[in-house]
Amino acid sequence: MNSKLNIYVFFGLLLVLFSTCGSDDDAPAPALSSAKAITDFMVDGIAGTIDEGAKTISAEVPNGTDLTALSPTVVISAKASVSPASGASQDFSNPVTYTVTAEDGSTVGYTVTITMEPCASPDNIYAFTYDGKNYEVVREHRTWEEAAVCAAERGGYLAEINDEAENTAIFDEVLNNASIDLSMTIPLDGGGASYVWIGGNDFATEGTWVWDGNNDGTSAQFWEGDFDGTVVGGLYNNWGDEPDNFGGAPSPFDGQNALGLALTAWPFGIAGRWNDVNEANTIYYVIEYD
Numbered sequence: 001m002n003s004k005l006n007i008y009v010f011f012g013l014l015l016v017l018f019s020t021c022g023s024d025d026d027a028p029a030p031a032l033s034s035a036k037a038i039t040d041f042m043v044d045g046i047a048g049t050i051d052e053g054a055k056t057i058s059a060e061v062p063n064g065t066d067l068t069a070l071s072p073t074v075v076i077s078a079k080a081s082v083s084p085a086s087g088a089s090q091d092f093s094n095p096v097t098y099t100v101t102a103e104d105g106s107t108v109g110y111t112v113t114i115t116m117e118p119c120a121s122p123d124n125i126y127a128f129t130y131d132g133k134n135y136e137v138v139r140e141h142r143t144w145e146e147a148a149v150c151a152a153e154r155g156g157y158l159a160e161i162n163d164e165a166e167n168t169a170i171f172d173e174v175l176n177n178a179s180i181d182l183s184m185t186i187p188l189d190g191g192g193a194s195y196v197w198i199g200g201n202d203f204a205t206e207g208t209w210v211w212d213g214n215n216d217g218t219s220a221q222f223w224e225g226d227f228d229g230t231v232v233g234g235l236y237n238n239w240g241d242e243p244d245n246f247g248g249a250p251s252p253f254d255g256q257n258a259l260g261l262a263l264t265a266w267p268f269g270i271a272g273r274w275n276d277v278n279e280a281n282t283i284y285y286v287i288e289y290d
């Protein structure tokens with residue numbers, strides 16, 4: 001092929017190119033997409049409920065989840081973008097707005113609210129009032145500390161029994177009205193009896209019994225010592241022949257440091273009396289509210 005022919009071919013190709021471009025200019029420009037929806041929202045494997053009309057998304061995560069660092073997966077319309085990005089860690093202590101930007105630049109905000117499941121299911125709660133105060137019996141298995149944490153989360157504290165009338169009222173409600181299966185709330189070291197947690201413990205110092213039903217470390221001492229011990233501050237107690245810190249050192253068991261209200265008799269006390277039992281037992285509990 002000579003050089004002259006090469007030039008013809010070159011200009012011929014240019015012509016084809018320009019005519020192609022010309023025909024494109026005649027067609028309408030393709031519209032940029034305005035699609036900007038969140039179509040799927042997953043957090044810790046839980047699907048959020050999307051209300052497309054209200055532009056809200058809600059999800060409930062298990063109790064105990066750290067709401068301050070969650071990284072949801074966000075699926076959006078094709079050609080759109082989202083901020084914060086899918087997979088980015090966010091603090092959901094308060095609702096977070098996810099802004100979706102369509103290809104055409106238009107935007108929409110979704111308000112995402114993530115809440116924790118309550119620590120106690122409403123189905124497992126029996127509520128009653130006594131002397132103008134509200135109480136709840138929770139039929140769920142918890143260690144003493146877990147029970148105290150839940151009591152505090154609900155705005156109360158594990159019951160602090162201040163006199164015989166309150167002890168009788170709580171005992172009667174738990175035993176007769178709270179729909180409790182007594183066989184379901186028996187700690188391993190309570191002499192075979194059934195119990196519910198109330199707000200006393202001797203966690204800090206063996207034998208120093210305090211009321212600390214919200215487990216915040218601020219407490220009033222009501223007893224000092226073992227079953228031969230003494231009342232402190234004139235406060236009420238209703239021990240059986242307890243506390244005995246059964247199983248404490250030097251045995252492998254680590255003693256008894258949490259307060260149970262007995263619902264049935266045991267070798268050292270009748271129903272309605274108190275016993276110290278190991279705090280790791282998981283039994284039902286009673287919350288008191290001011």
Ligand SMILES: [Ca+2]
Nearest residue numbers: 160161162166
């Ligand atoms: Ca009380």
Ligand SMILES: [Ca+2]
Nearest residue numbers: 202245256257
């Ligand atoms: Ca103890």
Ligand SMILES: [Ca+2]
Nearest residue numbers: 244245256276
């Ligand atoms: Ca005991």
